[in-house]
Amino acid sequence: MPAIGVLALQGDVREHRATLEGLGARVVEVRSPRDLDVIAGLVIPGGESTAILHLLVTSGVRAPLQERLNDGMPVLGTCAGMIVMARHVRDGRSDQWSFGSLDVTVRRNGYGRQVASFEADVALSSGGSIPGVFIRAPRIEEWGSGVEVLGTCNRGDGDAPVWVRDGSVWACSFHPELTADQTVHRTFLAAHGLL
Numbered sequence: 651m652p653a654i655g656v657l658a659l660q661g662d663v664r665e666h667r668a669t670l671e672g673l674g675a676r677v678v679e680v681r682s683p684r685d686l687d688v689i690a691g692l693v694i695p696g697g698e699s700t701a702i703l704h705l706l707v708t709s710g711v712r713a714p715l716q717e718r719l720n721d722g723m724p725v726l727g728t729c730a731g732m733i734v735m736a737r738h739v740r741d742g743r744s745d746q747w748s749f750g751s752l753d754v755t756v757r758r759n760g761y762g763r764q765v766a767s768f769e770a771d772v773a774l775s776s777g778g779s780i781p782g783v784f785i786r787a788p789r790i791e792e793w794g795s796g797v798e799v800l801g802t803c804n805r806g807d808g809d810a811p812v813w814v815r816d817g818s819v820w821a822c823s824f825h826p827e828l829t830a831d832q833t834v835h836r837t838f839l840a841a842h843g844l845l
């Protein structure tokens with residue numbers, strides 16, 4: 651079975667690893683360019699996007715990972731991981747960069763500082779819902795026509811996308827690794843033959 655990487659520079663790596671292994675996936679923690687050679691997909695965890703970006707540069711992982719992304723390697727970015735993948739980032743730090751492989755515009759901490767963290771149901775486009783844990787979450791403010799909305803959340807101002815797919819790049823604003831529900835990870839792995 652091909653291995654799935656978890657970018658292990660900063661953030662909630664352990665929880666993603668546990669969820670992926672619970673689904674029967676073979677997990678490799680990615681800390682150096684070498685680690686990229688043995689993976690067929692990658693999860694970029696939540697945490698702090700500016701810290702992850704800094705460590706991507708100092709570890710030397712940025713350039714080889716960009717190459718793998720250009721080649722179409724499947725990626726699932728959660729929370730900060732979504733910011734790292736986004737085409738445009740609002741309220742970023744002045745030196746905030748991103749891989750740009752996901753055709754969305756996100757606003758960091760876009761749900762406001764008053765209610766920085768909350769739990770809410772995510773309505774699935776396929777029907778039903780899953781629990782969402784949002785922690786200083788990025789808000790998707792714009793998305794391209796090629797972006798498929800897989801899940802939405804309504805905070806009183808209409809349905810907003812919180813789980814999206816742009817070809818081989820998947821992302822969610824919430825933390826699917828912090829609940830027992832495996833839908834997000836399972837769907838991603840199954841779609842790319844990683845289970």
Ligand code: GLN
Nearest residue numbers: 696697698699729730786
């Ligand atoms: N607000 C954080 C950032 O900008 C993301 C928060 C998270 O990943 N839980 O990176």
